[in-house]
Amino acid sequence: MTRKQAIVRALQGDIPLEPAPFKKLAAGLGLTEEKFLGTLGELKSRGVLRCLRAIVRHKRAGYSANAMVAWKVPGNRASSFGKAAAALPAISHCYERLTRPGWPYNLYTMVHGRSRADISKVVAGLVEKTGVKEYLVLESLREFKKTSMVYF
């Protein structure tokens, strides 16, 4: 395993909650803290590492209503729709995806709120702003799995 892979492996799980967590992770890999942070900085500047952060279980943080909304957006308006959706704080993820026969929806937004009414409000706002009227609200009914990717 390369040093980069070893560092990704150290960070794909939990970093220790102590004052100098990288010193400890580095020691576990036989590296100095300086080397570890150097590679970390490199991964970040190359965009391999988006960021270090706390990942919250949104339901436990009070966001009990969550829906994936699939939108049918004309191809030439996908970009402006994507930008309008991305500007909304209640939308965490927005992607344009390939369509399939019988499935014409090309834009996907993850919408979070404290109630179903919150979700409806966000969707109605986006309809009004973009004029896109064909969409499906795919409410999440049951969570079977939610975890982070294990790379190495």
Next chain:
Amino acid sequence: MATRVEKKVLDAAQADIPAVSRPFAALGAGLGVSEAEVLKVLKAYKKKGVIRRIGGSFETRKLGFSSTLAGARVAPARLAAVAEEISKFPGVTHCYERAGEMNLWFTVGVRGSMAGVDRKLASFRKLPGVEKCFSFPVKKMFKIKTLFPV
């Protein structure tokens, strides 16, 4: 209810924890909160289960992985069994039952090219009860920012 300090720490920690020798001191410095207090809040919310993980968020593609979102129609009587079987695969990180014709949605990531993802999906399509299963790979990413103000 979160206190004002807890709220500040949790909101900032969801955005970006600095990649420096004393990250929690650096995070706190921007908020006027001590390193000890930052650690205390994060530990408490981790213990409560509000925080699932504190670590790196990676760009899957740049690590040489391919991934997709899959939507499937599964016979309702077989839904839970199929979801459990699919979820056994480590590259499936999210798996949800959703309302609508396509009632099971999951992500699949594998090391290497999209052909590996497609092979995995082909094996899922053979599970009893799976009536159809489409792959919807990303054409363009507009936003990934999960931040839930507490």
